[in-house]
Amino acid sequence: MKTLAVVVTTPPYSPLTVTALSYVETALVAGINVIGVFFYQDGAMHANENISIASDEYQAIAHWQRLQQQYQLPLHICITAAEKRGIACDSIDNEQINQAFTVSGLGELVELTTKATRLVQF
Amino acid sequence: MKTLAVVVTTPPYSPLTVTALSYVETALVAGINVIGVFFYQDGAMHANENISIASDEYQAIAHWQRLQQQYQLPLHICITAAEKRGIACDSIDNEQINQAFTVSGLGELVELTTKATRLVQF
Amino acid sequence: MISSDTQIEDNLSQQNGLAIINSKAPFSSDYGKDALDVALIFGSFEQKVSLFFQGDGVYQLIADQDATLVSIKDYLKTFSAFEFYDIEDIYVCQQSLVNRQLDEAFHINDVQVLASVEFGKALNSHQHVLRF
């Protein structure tokens, strides 16, 4: 079976995240096994629970959340990238991290990469 | 008297913020009246209290804080830019905002610009 | 040392207020929107602001674009409010248009197409410059 892993390095307030979302959702609808999305660099900001985007603008985070719920799509954020960008990752019951995201290390990227038939970066 | 206003649009984890800091500190040491630094776009992330940069790397935020204390240098963050980047600005006793920074609107940029003899962007 | 001549020149030039250079394409970053927000706030405080479009920034002015096709809120539509905010000086770099094979067809009126030297001169007449 063909598997896909996706790396997102653009922040949630960038219009470029729309393209990443559209690609991942299209793959899921087509029945591709998307084994995970790894948010690295500015992509880690997607997991910041306090991000507030004007309601008339594209709600990238809500859309990722929806994909996570609907398809059990694993969304990993890189802990180092997140902490550098002001998301405290140390507490257990963390109010700053959006619950749709899993705090992971770069080791998760290794796992996704070795398991995936294709790795695509956005 | 010559007055200077500075706009910072680069994030605290970018090496480019070192240059901005060096410029502002040099101006202050030279006795220039720096009427304020306005952090806009990714620059707003400087005010995120939870940012954790490895201790062996350049501590940009601590240096800005030092300049604020030593020279009473006003550090403004743009509220819209900050909220987009996950810094909640609505509460009164805000634990997420570094106390060295003042939450401001773009109107503050207008004021700085009209008062300053020179406006420099970093 | 600051001469009094410089001071006078400063005060005179201050009449021309802020120039904002737009250098980024409209739909791949927040730069265009962030620059627009600055322009409108200066306008609403009745401070003189002029807009310059150069490089890929010229794409912000091109007619017939539709951000909704890529699910983005169309902030370019707000450009039509420039008149209301007394933002009257809108300059576009002709060379940037030519390089990109773009016609002088814009989605707002009163855009002034300038050759590089004139574009530079218009920029030069301002007291402060921000670039996005």
Added chain:
Amino acid sequence: MISSDTQIEDNLSQQNGLAIINSKAPFSSDYGKDALDVALIFGSFEQKVSLFFQGDGVYQLIADQDATLVSIKDYLKTFSAFEFYDIEDIYVCQQSLVNRQLDEAFHINDVQVLASVEFGKALNSHQHVLRF
């Protein structure tokens, strides 16, 4: 539809693991450091990883740099650990060096300078590619 031929080719090519293209200069963004972190983690998990330097990315390899002069932690020094992590395939684009008037003097050993076609072929032999 996925042919079984493709599947076989995939499994074979997987031998070559991950290629990381470095395209950014070292001291103005985190890209170089972020790419390095990925390379080292692949190395420590004993996964094959190769490094490619192209465009301004070639500046990451140039000898005699000193990040401490601009108060930055010198992550380039960690490049000397590549051997320890079994990262052996380090390629640099010759044309990028020539364009920048750079000599083939690097701060690590065993850097392979390749013309564009060979650089492309080396890249092509990898299963996955990330670019920073």
Added chain:
Amino acid sequence: MSTLHLVRKSAFTTNDFAQCLSVLDQQDSIVLMDDGCYNLKHPLMDSLIKRANSTISINVISNHAQARAIETLAVVKQIKMNDVVELTFTHQKVITWQ
């Protein structure tokens, strides 16, 4: 070992597209997306199209080009996101130029 190249940046501003073209192989395909659509009007595109005996497939995501009011060229195939997903698996790997 064919590669799918996703081009997301304008060649008028950065050299990412030039770097992509320098490693391009005959079996490869290009998808212009996001600001990469602007490259349809760039001199690099002319030289790519004129490459003798080129077997390289050039595609553009139609709504990305249309949003930007960029006219596409006859030799460039207009595709949608489901085509990009399909191309992902008909090529052996993907490189994103952004």
Added chain:
Amino acid sequence: MSTLHLVRKSAFTTNDFAQCLSVLDQQDSIVLMDDGCYNLKHPLMDSLIKRANSTISINVISNHAQARAIETLAVVKQIKMNDVVELTFTHQKVITWQ
């Protein structure tokens, strides 16, 4: 109305420096800083230096160039940050190309 131009980007990667040069006036000064130091080796610099009767002052922040192992040119003045602060006020305005 002289302008101080702070150039922070490599012309090998982006076109910011080219845009700067297109609006440059005879009384202006340039400071190469951060990745702008790489422009010392760029063809655009050659043409700038060769401009007939040029009165444009070209400067580079010495530690920024040295950190990058970039040799400076004889016609380019090596300066420090306090010079940049001084130039800020001996020119009528500052444009940052980043």
